[in-house]
Amino acid sequence: MKIGIPKEIKINENRVALVPSGAEALVAAGHTVLVESGAGLGSGFSDEQYASAGAHVAADAGAIWAEAKLIVKVKEPVEREWKRIRPEQTLFTFFHFAASRNLVQAHLDSGATCIAYETVQLPSGELPLLTPMSEVAGRMAVQEGAKYLENLYGGRGVLLGGVPGVPPAHVAILGGGVVGANAARIAAGMGASVVILDISLERLRHLGDIMPANVQLVFSNRHTVLEHICRADLVIGSVLVTGAVAPKLIRRDDLKAMLKGAVIVDVAVDQGGCAETTHPTTHEDPVYVVDGVLHYAVANMPGGVPRTATLALTNATLPYVLQLANKGWRQALRDNAALLNGLNIAHGKIAHRAVADAFGLHYHQPEALL
Numbered sequence: 001m002k003i004g005i006p007k008e009i010k011i012n013e014n015r016v017a018l019v020p021s022g023a024e025a026l027v028a029a030g031h032t033v034l035v036e037s038g039a040g041l042g043s044g045f046s047d048e049q050y051a052s053a054g055a056h057v058a059a060d061a062g063a064i065w066a067e068a069k070l071i072v073k074v075k076e077p078v079e080r081e082w083k084r085i086r087p088e089q090t091l092f093t094f095f096h097f098a099a100s101r102n103l104v105q106a107h108l109d110s111g112a113t114c115i116a117y118e119t120v121q122l123p124s125g126e127l128p129l130l131t132p133m134s135e136v137a138g139r140m141a142v143q144e145g146a147k148y149l150e151n152l153y154g155g156r157g158v159l160l161g162g163v164p165g166v167p168p169a170h171v172a173i174l175g176g177g178v179v180g181a182n183a184a185r186i187a188a189g190m191g192a193s194v195v196i197l198d199i200s201l202e203r204l205r206h207l208g209d210i211m212p213a214n215v216q217l218v219f220s221n222r223h224t225v226l227e228h229i230c231r232a233d234l235v236i237g238s239v240l241v242t243g244a245v246a247p248k249l250i251r252r253d254d255l256k257a258m259l260k261g262a263v264i265v266d267v268a269v270d271q272g273g274c275a276e277t278t279h280p281t282t283h284e285d286p287v288y289v290v291d292g293v294l295h296y297a298v299a300n301m302p303g304g305v306p307r308t309a310t311l312a313l314t315n316a317t318l319p320y321v322l323q324l325a326n327k328g329w330r331q332a333l334r335d336n337a338a339l340l341n342g343l344n345i346a347h348g349k350i351a352h353r354a355v356a357d358a359f360g361l362h363y364h365q366p367e368a369l370l
Helices: 020-028 047-052 061-067 101-110 131-148 178-189 201-210 222-229 252-257 267-271 306-335 337-342 353-359
Strands: 002-005 032-036 056-058 070-072 090-093 113-116 170-174 193-198 215-219 234-237 263-266 287-290 293-296 343-346
Touching: 002 061, 020 032, 020 047, 020 306, 032 047, 032 061, 047 056, 056 061, 070 306, 090 306, 101 343, 101 353, 113 306, 113 337, 131 178, 131 234, 131 263, 131 267, 131 293, 131 306, 170 178, 170 222, 178 193, 178 201, 178 234, 193 201, 193 222, 201 215, 215 222, 222 252, 234 267, 263 267, 306 337, 337 343
Parallel strands: 002 032, 002 070, 032 056, 070 090, 090 113, 170 193, 170 234, 193 215, 234 263, 263 293
Antiparallel strands: 113 343, 287 293
C-alpha cells in the first residue's frame, strides 16, 4: 500500500505523523511510504533521514494526495486540503469533527474513509491515541497558565507555588481524566493549591490514592464548579466526552465573579471548549481577555513542543498504521474493535454517534459500513 505523510499546514503545527523509524517499519512490511519534503523538520527529522529509512521524499503535497491510498496526519485537513481528498482514500488523524459542521460536510462530500485518533477506544475505555497528546497538553496547560499569570501578560501577578509567608496560587481543574491528572501533578509539584472536579466518584477515589496532599478531590456540579472557579487564579478546562462537543461548564456571566487577571486554559477547545467564551487561538496569538479573565485556547497545544509530542504520538499510532496498511481499512476494523470505534465517516455517512448528534445528522452503525 502507498502511505502518504503530508506536511502539516495548520498554523504553528510542527508535528509530523510518522518518524523515520516508523517509515522503516512500514517499508520492511512491504509498503511504499511517501513523505512530503520538509514534513519532519519541525520535529527535528530531515528528508535525508526519511530517505535513509526507505521512504520516497516528494517535492510537494500534490504527489502525496494524488498517489497515497492511506493518508496519515496529525491534525485534520484544513480547507485548502479538502479538494485534494479522493473517495478511495483512508485518512487517519485527529479530526475532532464535533467542533466543526463545515469539516464534517467536507469529509462527507469527499467520499473518503475517516478514522479519528481521538475516538479509537479500547474495551477498557482508554483512548490510546489521544492519551499521549492529553499527557502533553495537561503538562503544558500548567506551564502556560503559570506564564500568563505573570503581570507582564495581564495576569494577576501570582507565582504558582507562592513563597514562605505568601500562599500559593489556587488551581481549579475541571475534569480528572488524563489531561486533568497530568495538570494536577505538575501544578502540585510546583507547590500550588490544586482542586480537581469530576463527576465520577470512582475516578475521584482513584485520584485520591495517587495524588499528593496538596490536591483536593471534589465532586463536580454547578455549585462546586462556580465556587472553585471564582477563587481560582488558574482554571484548566480538561473535560472530555469522547467524540462529542465539550459541555459548557463556565458560563459567560460566571466571568464577572472570577478574579480579575485569572487565567483559563481551555484544553477542551478542540471539542468546542468548556467555557462559553472559548474560541480557538494559535501559538502566535494565544490569549485574549473577556471581562478581565485571560483565555488561553490554543487548539493544538502539543504542537508547541513538536519533538516530544511527535515521538509520543507516533509511539502510539504506528501499530494501528501497520494494521491499516497490512489489511486495508475494512479488514483492520473487523479485526480490531478499538479501530472500529475510530471510524467517524465512510461512504459519505457518519459512523460515530456523538458526531451525528452534534449536528442532528443521521447516524449509521459502523459495522454496516464495512
